[in-house]
Amino acid sequence: MSIDDVRRWRHDLHRIPELGLREHKTSEYVAGALGAMGVAVTRGVGGTGVVGTIAGGPGRVIGLRADMDGLPLQERGDQAHRSGHDGVMHACGHDGHMAMLLGAARRLSAEGGFAGAVHLVFQPAEEHGLGAEAMIADGLFERFPMETMFGLHNMPGQPAGTISTRVGGLMAGEDNFEIRIAGRGGHAARPQMVVDPIPIAAQIILALQTIVARNVDPAEPAVVSCTEILTDGARNAIPGEVVIRGDTRSFRDDVRELLELRIRQVADGVCAAHGASSVVTYTHEFEPTINDPVAVAAAVRAARATVAAGMVDDDVTPWTASEDFGAFLRRVPGCFAMLGNGVDGPSLHSPDYDFNDDILATGVDYYVNLVRAELPR
Structure with missing residues (x-):
């Protein structure tokens, strides 16, 4: 040949x-x-x-x-x-x-x-x-x-x-996640009247970075990445909703389960602290x-x-x-x-x-x- x-x-x-x-x-x-x-x-x-x-x-x-x-x-x-x-x-x-x-x-x-x-x-x-x-x-x-x-x-x-x-x-295996944060939108000049999901989203994004650093064994590879942030706001309007999307990478089933659990806990906990709510969707993409x-x-x-x-x-x-x-x-x-x-x-x-x-x-x-x-x- x-x-x-x-x-x-x-x-x-x-x-x-x-x-x-x-x-x-x-x-x-x-x-x-x-x-x-x-x-x-x-x-x-x-x-x-x-x-x-x-x-x-x-x-x-x-x-x-x-x-x-x-x-x-x-x-x-x-x-x-x-x-x-x-x-x-x-x-x-x-x-x-x-x-x-x-x-x-x-x-x-x-x-x-x-x-x-x-x-x-x-x-x-x-x-x-x-x-x-x-x-x-x-x-x-x-x-x-x-x-x-x-x-x-x-x-x-x-x-x-x-x-x-x-x-x-x-x-690694790949999973995708979406965190949908529901606050209460309103005029940017009257922040006391709203539940602003943008600082809530910012706190969630920063907190997600502690999952690998503080929950996963340092000898075990894992990645949590936020890759998209979407809102329904405008330049002079505080949004009522923010969506965070991202993905995770891991090699073991127990680590995959831990990442999903902690993402849900972080989102729910930060939202609850500010009077907002969240819905987390977590999907398995690659083994x-x-x-x-x-x-x-x-x-x-x-x-x-x-x-x-x-x-x-x-x-x-x-x-x-x-x-x-x-x-x-x-x-x-x-x-x-x-x-x-x-x-x-x-x-x-x-x-x-x-x-x-x-x-x-x-x-x-x-x-x-x-x-x-x-x-x-």
Whole structure:
């Protein structure tokens, strides 16, 4: 197999980015490429998801996953393969993830060299944390049973071609919150007649910053961020309502529960002290990505068979960003790993970002080595 084919797939997919659960052209492209290799293809899993299956005879079954959706950003690059869809681009490298998995599929289907079977899971809607659960609800693990699942994501800021992972929490779970403060509005010239929700909101925002500092174990990572403040006031009118929105990040269920509890207590307590009231909405958006020790050991062995030992980090620092792969790991053991995209250049989710084609071959080789090591003849 020529790496030129993998690069062509990547560029083709980069030209047709689509938002989550709308990946119709993308899923058809992926299904067509798999079908041309002779891989068994199932379309429409979880809406627009695609699963390819390569069987090598009796034995264990594992899964490999790539995400498919783009982001609502206008691409600024001038490369020949730039996005052809206005206002949407592959700014997180999902085009590269799909291309690497297609390259592994071509190698494995043509060369074999393994027993058992591998399911190639092309997942929609990773960016908003909806696609993994959609595939699970559509019977992914009942229709395509697998003992272990592996994923790979490019990482700008890490040297190109390096592979990193860790046992336990690799990426955080994300929750969103909204605090709706109800006071009593009125004229700005008569503050004694109102219950002003703006200083109440200010006190709540400051108090929320004590949750991590004073309630969470200092050894346990957690983040509470307020990201939006909205009011129904005007320049000369004190509002009757203020809405605070934000998100939290954590790695453990008990920490997640603590953050929710304290946000509710802080909002209710500060409001009660000033004669206002609050309604708190707290939603779970992403599960934390928790790697299984046995799966990590397998991934590290495959990584060291792919690149030099000095290019593998088996205890990378956890990252408090979130990844939909965590929902899969709630159901089956597995390992998520990072593939360095290069030290220089734009970060993920930047309109200037582009996947580094020089690491495509590394990703393909990693997947092939992983399958052959985990499913030996």
